[in-house]
Amino acid sequence: MDFLRPASWEEALAAKAEHPTAVPIAGGTDVMVEINFDHRRPEYLMDLNRVGDLCEWEVGEESVRLGASVPYTRIMENLRAELPGLALASHTVASPQIRNRGGVGGNLGTASPAGDAHPALLAAGAEVEVESVRGTRRIPIDEFYKGVKRNALAADELIRAVHVKKADGPQQFSKVGTRNAMVIAVCAFGLALHPETRTVRTGIGSAAPTPIRAEAAEEFLNAALEEGGFWDNGKIVTPSVAQQFADLCSAACNPIDDVRGTASYRRHAVGVMARRTLTWTWESYRGARRNIEGAA
Amino acid sequence: MRVNFTVNGRPQEADDVWEGESLLYVLRERMGLPGSKNACEQGECGSCTVRLDGVPVCSCLVAAGQVQGREVVTVEGLADYARQRSCGTGGCGTSLEESRQWQAKGTDSRTGEGTELAPIQQAFIDAGAVQCGFCTPGLLVAADEMLERNPDPTDADIREALSGNLCRCTGYEKIMDAVRLAAARQGGAV
Numbered sequence: 138m139d140f141l142r143p144a145s146w147e148e149a150l151a152a153k154a155e156h157p158t159a160v161p162i163a164g165g166t167d168v169m170v171e172i173n174f175d176h177r178r179p180e181y182l183m184d185l186n187r188v189g190d191l192c193e194w195e196v197g198e199e200s201v202r203l204g205a206s207v208p209y210t211r212i213m214e215n216l217r218a219e220l221p222g223l224a225l226a227s228h229t230v231a232s233p234q235i236r237n238r239g240g241v242g243g244n245l246g247t248a249s250p251a252g253d254a255h256p257a258l259l260a261a262g263a264e265v266e267v268e269s270v271r272g273t274r275r276i277p278i279d280e281f282y283k284g285v286k287r288n289a290l291a292a293d294e295l296i297r298a299v300h301v302k303k304a305d306g307p308q309q310f311s312k313v314g315t316r317n318a319m320v321i322a323v324c325a326f327g328l329a330l331h332p333e334t335r336t337v338r339t340g341i342g343s344a345a346p347t348p349i350r351a352e353a354a355e356e357f358l359n360a361a362l363e364e365g366g367f368w369d370n371g372k373i374v375t376p377s378v379a380q381q382f383a384d385l386c387s388a389a390c391n392p393i394d395d396v397r398g399t400a401s402y403r404r405h406a407v408g409v410m411a412r413r414t415l416t417w418t419w420e421s422y423r424g425a426r427r428n429i430e431g432a433a
Numbered sequence: 434m435r436v437n438f439t440v441n442g443r444p445q446e447a448d449d450v451w452e453g454e455s456l457l458y459v460l461r462e463r464m465g466l467p468g469s470k471n472a473c474e475q476g477e478c479g480s481c482t483v484r485l486d487g488v489p490v491c492s493c494l495v496a497a498g499q500v501q502g503r504e505v506v507t508v509e510g511l512a513d514y515a516r517q518r519s520c521g522t523g524g525c526g527t528s529l530e531e532s533r534q535w536q537a538k539g540t541d542s543r544t545g546e547g548t549e550l551a552p553i554q555q556a557f558i559d560a561g562a563v564q565c566g567f568c569t570p571g572l573l574v575a576a577d578e579m580l581e582r583n584p585d586p587t588d589a590d591i592r593e594a595l596s597g598n599l600c601r602c603t604g605y606e607k608i609m610d611a612v613r614l615a616a617a618r619q620g621g622a623v
Contacts (some may be wrong), residue, residue, distance in 0.1 A: 232596050
């Protein structure tokens with residue numbers, strides 16, 4: 138094994154072009170587990186900790202450009218207003234020690250369906266900024282996950298940042314596990330209300346070969362909210378609408394039985410989380426609306 | 434490969450390090466510092482917790498090559514680290530030799546008298562928060578860092594800060610007592 142220590146992003150890209158089998162390591166919370174357990178013996182290990190700008194973020198007009206290695210701890214502490222769904226999801230990642238090291242770039246690189254960041258990124262809307270010596274491209278999050286632990290990266294590409302749309306409405310994240318800390322999701326659900334476009338987006342984790350959106354459920358809910366004038370009248374979402382939404386989210390899953398849970402449990406739990414997160418976010422939206430009207 | 438980094442305030446050098454080796458392995462097997470415990474090797478248990486540039490991390494998940502030029506504090510250097518923090522002077526650190534000889538024994542193994550201890554270590558002894566002792570070093574490093582950041586923690590703060598450290602003996606109640614005691618002593622209440 139060779140240990141590569143690029144001192145800059147350009148050096149990292151050059152090294153990845155020269156050694157496409159090089160495995161990037163940043164927080165190490167996935168890669169080191171595989172090495173410790175002898176599940177992986179990469180030819181080259183490439184340390185990205187020396188590339189400082191990977192740990193930085195910028196809050197822009199429309200979106201946040203989040204460096205691939207910004208630790209989850211920083212996201213929780215600094216981006217709760219801009220990226221509430223991702224901040225909530227970050228807080229459920231493993232433990233403080235892991236959140237101090239791991240970042241969204243690692244979740245995307247590993248592309249496990251159980252990665253905690255994925256449902257939040259899918260619900261908020263995001264693009265992954267990847268780069269190689271050939272150039273830069275931005276991959277929409279919906280096109281990023283290609284299979285179990287497979288993503289859209291080419292062999293010479295590295296993840297530099299993720300551009301996440303700033304919240305224009307309430308967002309929620311929910312995760313099922315046996316305890317609060319140190320849990321790999323049995324399944325997880327992210328939901329974001331987008332009042333500006335009058336749409337709702339979802340993200341489902343650990344209930345299909347890849348993280349997915351429940352698109353049919355979103356379409357149904359968008360139509361139902363529009364038809365009932367809910368965005369304007371701020372009424373509570375009709376229980377039958379919430380239930381139909383939950384059922385469609387369950388139906389979007391394609392889960393497996395494994396040590397953490399059965400397929401039917403996952404399908405059921407996703408429905409429950411869908412209904413709850415819809416209720417939480419909608420209550421928050423109604424509350425915000427009332428405050429605006431009260432002030433006017 | 435060779436890795437140069439600071440351990441407990443002193444520059445150290447590790448040679449013939451395998452590229453896939455963890456920081457934990459280097460500390461235990463190459464530097465003779467077995468205080469950081471090797472248990473799960475997957476970041477689940479927290480017993481290998483050390484501070485890397487001040488931040489608590491699982492040393493089993495840090496590749497040795499990643500610590501080049503960086504600062505590591507282990508449980509063996511915790512007393513010195515805490516002393517420097519309280520008096521505000523830059524001390525000279527703890528040598529490997531001293532670190533290797535460090536024991537929580539002193540002249541009285543029950544009270545720790547005669548050994549220099551960090552306040553959190555003394556609090557663990559006084560509160561009876563140690564049973565088999567395997568999780569203790571990781572808990573000490575994590576708890577000490579929390580008290581540095583948050584001198585007046587709520588129970589929820591303590592639980593969250595220690596949520597990455599598993600103890601299979603005590604049921605955590607005595608550990609909670611110990612951290613509360615250390616916080617109270619730090620605040621001058623006891």
